[in-house]
Amino acid sequence: MTQDMYTPREHQAKIEASLARFSVLVCHRRFGKTVLSVNQLIRAARKTDRTDWRGAYIAPLYRQAKTVVWDELKRYCGLGLDNCTVKFNETELRADFENGSRIRLFGANNPDSLRGMYLDGVVFDEVAQMPHRVWTEVIRPALSDRKGWALFIGTPRGKNALYEIWEKAKLDPDWFTAMYRASETGIIHPDELSASGREMSPEEYEQEFECSFTAAIRGAYFGQLMSDADRDGRVTSVLQDPSMPVHTAWDLGMSDSTSIWFIQAKPGGTYAVIDYYEANGEGLDHYAKVLDQKGYKYGMHIAPHDIRVRELGTGKSRLEVSRSLGIRFDIAPNIPVQDGINAVRTILPSCWFDEKKCALGIEALRHYRRSFNDRTANFSTRPVHDWTSHAVDGFRYFAVGFRQPESGHRASKTSNDYNPFGRSHGRS
Template identity: 50%
Template sequence: MPHVIPYCPRPLQRQFHAQRTRFCVLLCHRRFGKTVAAVNDLLRAALRSGKSDWRAAYAAPFLGQAKAVAWDYLKRFASAVPGTRFHESELRCDLPTGARIRLYGLDNPHALRGLYLDDIVLDEPADMPRGVWSQIIRPMLADRQGRALFCGTPHGMDNLLYDVWEQAGKEGPAGGWSRFRFPASLTGYLPAAELEAARRGMDEAEYRQEFECSFAAALRGAYYAPLLEQAEREGRIGDVPHAPELPVHTAWDLGMDDATAIWFFQVEPGGGWRVLDYYEADGEGLAHYAHVLAAKARPAGLGEGPEAGRGFRYGRHLAPHDIRVRELGTGQSRLETAAALGIRFDLAPSLNVADGIDAVRRLLGRCRFDAVHCASGLRALRAYRRRWQARQDQAASGPLHDWASHAADALRYAAVGWRPEQDPAAAPRRARTRYDIFGD
């Protein structure tokens, strides 16, 4: 006789149960019911497994936290199955099939080493050490092809929850990953008056994080993160195929002692931008980047990794104006070095950084980004933010220069440097040599 668990999922909880894959990320607002959904998802898997040695874990950052949020729910729903036993001292549930579900705290993750798991829930992984997934839990699932659910509320981008959210977006169902974002403005689970009262009583960033599932909210002074979240909601971050009929333009931030970043994009006749690719490397000369461009110009499918052939036919290459500065060692500018390698740069105008940031903000509403090929660049754009004065608890003048600056600067040169080609019939006649720098 089948066991009936007294759980009636709400529509969006039902969607999660029906569509989740082996690895799943569930972002949801406070009071959505993620713990109830996660516990019942484990119970259903346990009862359907047919394995007497089936093992699962519900893990929170601390054991006391796991007990406080999940133990009562586990007892309430599992007690509907006759013969279920509960071990309070171990926070363990033994089902009559032989399956077990146990609660853990990951403040001591090494205590899990040596175990195996068929299923695990990681509750609030933003507060867990990053390495706990890759070094400890993922290997525990390997021999039994176990499942994992990451559920919680965002807390910025520098943590495990954001890492797996990004991975789920890149891998997709084909790679065994799925992800769900359920903000309060979408679910309708909380009364509008209650949300309005919460908004009045909270900082706007706190509200967006806790109720709207915003990764960007925790980044004080983030320039582009809210606009990229809007792009994601509108479906403008995803699969963006290369249009062979359009030239591919590039925009560069050329580092001398740090990284060089390159965006690859196409501009549609209507003004929309198809941002196809992003490449960044450190400690390489211009010859390396000329090789990357040449590799991407090969027919689609040739090559591997970041240099995989995609059949790009290049248009303009945009670079900052300081590329004309001559290097002391050679007496030659990087503009001249690039020309010798077959890369002819157009120079972006020398605008102040604030004007450039404003140009990027205006541009982002017209952009579609390829989620896979632009993943590292998008991550940098989301993290690009103002400098912050901790003592005064206020923003300082200008952006913070860190690892995210290279991608942001390169896109800024694209935004201020791009000008549509003139109609040849209307343009004044003047000689200008044009050639395919990667042609035979």
């Protein structure tokens, strides 16, 4: 099968006739959005007049791109047919066309690996599982000088990157948006939908087949607690108190992301979570500069226990390197992950979050979840390791590692009754 033999379904054909430079498709499971988007890239690669056209297909994880998309890309390019002129690089997951165009697959779990390139067309698949900054900080600039296009596709998983892009796109006349619910498309037989509805929870069904952004996130550890924070007005604008120290809690990545939370412990056992920072592939000197640039008066710096591990290249631990940079860490106790998760649950009702500065960290807390074991049909005792992990791990180290200097203060479970920041609970 070649790309020219691809026959779009009715809804796919309507989409292809309506796509703008930037488009967002929110679709139910089994809609065919991956096939549609793969063929959009192939068609653009073949029809371009540029000899250096570049396209990208970005999945949440690199292995997802390889498992879900790579075979589809090769199939619709005509692999195995006598007239196939496309060459495939298995190592780089790259398709090279005879006219000089290229399509390459990437994972959003390492966004900084995407920096420095230019792109003419890009597809974001399962946007709900990606950090929003992959689009705003990395890919959008890569499209600018060549006026490239972007297609976002996905099924909701709460209010995250897909939701944010969807909501903004609906208000922008230059964007195309469309939502396709299973009850409306007729792609899945009604009997099959009924059977799925009996086997799934109502929230799961609404999310996967009816494209609900408000359905509960399956297996979320802190979903209800973060909803409570929204309801109580504790996700708002939170000012730093310059008279009080700012404590930091870190998850230190080696080849992946490092996250830092900035938190003030208030009288009465409440916590002002005033800032959050995350970056990828940077050394400790970078984060020392970030601390300086923030300009806060610091208290404790809390790090995971593995900061003591010596690196093979230098023979020094990151604890030693950080001390040379003027950062003296307190080490969080090495306790089971589940105990740390329970500690986070204990302090979340006492936390106030700055909704702008902590936006990425807040979304991570909302979407951090247990994995589902298909073999046993039960949730695993272990959390999913994805883009949420670094932020939540850093917050977990704060929950287990911070000790209030003033004795006798315990986290109040009714902190919404007391607003330490001098503003009303509700949002304006």
